[in-house]
Amino acid sequence: MADRLSAVLAKIVQKRKLFLFVVSVVYIATAVLVYFVINDKNYDVTPRAVRHLGILLRSAIQKDLNKLRHDPDNASVVSPSVDRVGTKRDEGYSCEVKTEHEDLLCDVTPPKFLPDFKNPCWRESGHPLQCLPYFQLIGVDKSGTTDLFYRLVRHPHVLSNRGYIGKETFWWAWKRYGLDLRQTVPHRNFQYYVNFFSEASANIGEVSDESGFHNLITGDGSPIDFWDFRGWKDIPQNAGLRDPRVLTPHLINHVNPNTKFILLLRNPIDRLYSDYFFLPIKRICSPESFHEAVSRSFGILSSCLHSNTLRHCLFDKDLHQHFNENARLNIGFYIVYLLEWLKVFPRRQFLILRFEDYINDIPKYVNRVYRFLGLAPVSLQQTAVLGIFSPIHENVTKKKVKARPMMNRTREILKDIYQPFNVELSNILKNEDFLWS
Incomplete structure (x- = not known):
């Protein structure tokens, strides 16, 4: 025996x-x-490789899409209380893992917002009025977010923040994890983020209407928040996991569950070309070098997908850096990131627009954003005085302006890569314009 x-x-x-x-x-x-x-500087993409990657990508996303299809209106498709990550069942997460850095879900108590303020604000003993953003313009890079934010803060009831160009705090995706575009920086806690809105908070507290209601609002315009989840391993509730359970949407929901989100989405092919010239990396930029960069990024993603999930590949910190150095192909899979947000927040809290529509009729879409935010209409005379519809205000990439058009063969490769995802995006949004066909 x-x-x-x-x-x-x-x-x-x-x-x-x-x-x-x-x-x-x-x-x-x-x-x-x-x-x-x-x-390999001469690495190129074959039609067979494109077809193979397409199969991998489509199969990778079906699981998440099936979760959403049972509830098209999405009153919170997978609510945080259901998507549990630990043993603390009353709150839906665990506080068992301790790290040297702030655990937002366990160390930060959600503020109790004041009812006489439109903007989410609160008071604590020994502190002046503190506020979080009423809205977040979360994306996406090189899609007109700077122009839109510029026009939003021209409204008399909207205030900027103390971040980069009065718009971007870089906190949710970068600074809370000690990250930057290509380097590490000191970890910044939640109070550091709140301080970005200190000046706006003071103004919000001073202004009220006849009834005493404070109707000014402020916002955060960091487009990286939509897609850059590479800090997920530093969230204690993800400890030991191969793929994340908790991401930025869960964290925002913890402290500010009624946030309104605005998304400007651009044809991912054109967005990528603009982004390639925009990224502050020393390189010779041309249609030919762009094709080589796309080919290498294609190969990196293909290799990763052979043994990992699509989420893992798109959220991986090391691959993120490789995409930066070549072409940020990863940003254009909009539906993958949107699903993460829709697992946490109701669809009604999102206004999703196309960059192409916005740039062709700025007054129409700015007013649409105003309505979404519940802002008072602005008269034609006021718009002229405030400069709301002044010439386009954006981060124009000088190298891109001088560049020749993208090569046709590059565009065809990118069309094959992105189109299945555009189809799923248009299905979820019930709008065929997002096919960019």
């Missing part, structure tokens, strides 16, 4: 060793492939 048991155990050990060996070989092979793709 003992001999038979020993033989069974020996077989189990051998199988386990074989399994670990196979996993190690796959991991090393993938790492080597990614390395050579990144460093």
